[in-house]
Amino acid sequence: MQLFDPHVHMTSRTTDDYQAMAAAGIAAVVEPAFWVGQPRTHVGTFEDYFLSLLGWERFRAQQFGIRHFCTLALNPKEANNEALAAGVIGLLRRYLEKDGVVAVGEIGYDDQTEAEHRRFTEQLALAREFELPVLIHTPHRDKKRGTERTLALIAETKFPPELTLVDHNNEETLEMVLRSGCWAGHSIYPATKMDEPRMVTLVQKYGAERILVNSAADWGVSDPLKVPKTAEALRRAGVADAAIETICWTNPVRFFAQSGRLELGDGVVPPGVDQRQLWEGNSVLRGQAPRVDGQRPRDS
Amino acid sequence: MSWRPLVPILNARISAVSSTWFAEALRDAERGAGTEIFAARWSGLGRRFGRASVIMAGAEGEALAVVSGQVLGDGWALDEAGRAALLMCGLAATAVGRHLRIVAELFRTGEVREQRALARVLAFLPQPERFSEIAVEAIRINAASVFEGIACDNPYPATHLAEGAFNQMVVKALFNGISVARIRGLAQRRTPELIRMVTALSSERLAAGRAVPQDAALITKGQADAAV
Numbered sequence: 001m002q003l004f005d006p007h008v009h010m011t012s013r014t015t016d017d018y019q020a021m022a023a024a025g026i027a028a029v030v031e032p033a034f035w036v037g038q039p040r041t042h043v044g045t046f047e048d049y050f051l052s053l054l055g056w057e058r059f060r061a062q063q064f065g066i067r068h069f070c071t072l073a074l075n076p077k078e079a080n081n082e083a084l085a086a087g088v089i090g091l092l093r094r095y096l097e098k099d100g101v102v103a104v105g106e107i108g109y110d111d112q113t114e115a116e117h118r119r120f121t122e123q124l125a126l127a128r129e130f131e132l133p134v135l136i137h138t139p140h141r142d143k144k145r146g147t148e149r150t151l152a153l154i155a156e157t158k159f160p161p162e163l164t165l166v167d168h169n170n171e172e173t174l175e176m177v178l179r180s181g182c183w184a185g186h187s188i189y190p191a192t193k194m195d196e197p198r199m200v201t202l203v204q205k206y207g208a209e210r211i212l213v214n215s216a217a218d219w220g221v222s223d224p225l226k227v228p229k230t231a232e233a234l235r236r237a238g239v240a241d242a243a244i245e246t247i248c249w250t251n252p253v254r255f256f257a258q259s260g261r262l263e264l265g266d267g268v269v270p271p272g273v274d275q276r277q278l279w280e281g282n283s284v285l286r287g288q289a290p291r292v293d294g295q296r297p298r299d300s
Numbered sequence: 301m302s303w304r305p306l307v308p309i310l311n312a313r314i315s316a317v318s319s320t321w322f323a324e325a326l327r328d329a330e331r332g333a334g335t336e337i338f339a340a341r342w343s344g345l346g347r348r349f350g351r352a353s354v355i356m357a358g359a360e361g362e363a364l365a366v367v368s369g370q371v372l373g374d375g376w377a378l379d380e381a382g383r384a385a386l387l388m389c390g391l392a393a394t395a396v397g398r399h400l401r402i403v404a405e406l407f408r409t410g411e412v413r414e415q416r417a418l419a420r421v422l423a424f425l426p427q428p429e430r431f432s433e434i435a436v437e438a439i440r441i442n443a444a445s446v447f448e449g450i451a452c453d454n455p456y457p458a459t460h461l462a463e464g465a466f467n468q469m470v471v472k473a474l475f476n477g478i479s480v481a482r483i484r485g486l487a488q489r490r491t492p493e494l495i496r497m498v499t500a501l502s503s504e505r506l507a508a509g510r511a512v513p514q515d516a517a518l519i520t521k522g523q524a525d526a527a528v
Binding site for chain 1: 340
């Protein structure tokens, strides 16, 4: 079964991670623009970050047969820096039009400040203008209230719920997100957010419709194999393969395909990884033997 | 106006909806290439055209610009040829003195397909020698599709690049396993310095117990004339 990680910050990960992800069946990823662990101090840093998500990172992923897409936005944490915010929103007008941008995100609330609210609202309008779905971060502190405020803003601005993915859900937020008509993401983490056994319980209770799982792996303690590990946990618990495929492939494909920019190539069955002949005719091997499907790469 | 015949050739290969969009994009471009709307059209073209190859049939490409045997757009991907037409249309409506700044800005802010399209069209732009720094930047980029866009099947480097930049491109192609037989005009640029650099690369590979790129002989043994 091929898998989709709809939220992973690959910029922070190594080629070993890409290799392990491909071996575990991950065929496509979405990398949302977020903060980078410490506050940025220049608008230009955001521009170079956006460019790396549209260029170098896409190419890195392709080398391992993984399709890489991104979402771009001013994230909620840095929305609080008034000196930067307007400049970054200005950049988005140029970059949201690019190929490979499959949503506006991560947007939403973090500390739930007035500044976050203003930039969240502005970026919902940008998503409408550029005909893109939105990927919404929900806060890790005061999450339930933050999720309620998120859903209230979606309703108030009449943003289409079918174009809205509300992420980082838990036992206290999932029901209201599903009831709103939005899609519900779950970040499976080693210690915080959501874990595999709890996710199994949620799927057993709520089913597979509009439910997604992701690793949200980044520069902290996190695990880019959490989607395959969750798929395995669901299988062991007796969840039907069809439901697992819906959660781990079909739902993210259906959600992001609404952008009209989710080019999966052959899609349902991506071509085997063959670094001798990569799609787009690329090849950046630094002296190592090309990896061909079914073979372990030779150490060099 | 040797790009205009490209428009019907492309329209025959894209959907009716995309053709309508393209007609509007060209109308926007006729107001110049330095505008926000031009940048948006330039980016938005990719998903409307796709990446199928434009193989021109018979006399189809006859009226098009030709540089060193390369017919504008022939053998390119649809999005590359579409962006070429859009840019040539936009620059034709823009003061010549602003061209370099506009093209450099499109390259700087481009995602990989946009950068690759720019690399391919440089040779066809007015006074192409002005754009050599952009070609050099494309050679420095590690994303192979952009590098191949400038290095392979492209008349620009052999015609306009200084020896240092041209030689770096040839050695980078060998280094990355890209066939130098795809570098146009290589035979005319086979200098003693290039031969020395390729010989050094071969020596380094042998010393490390690795294979020497087969194509290296095209340069070291003077077989480039036969291949190009």
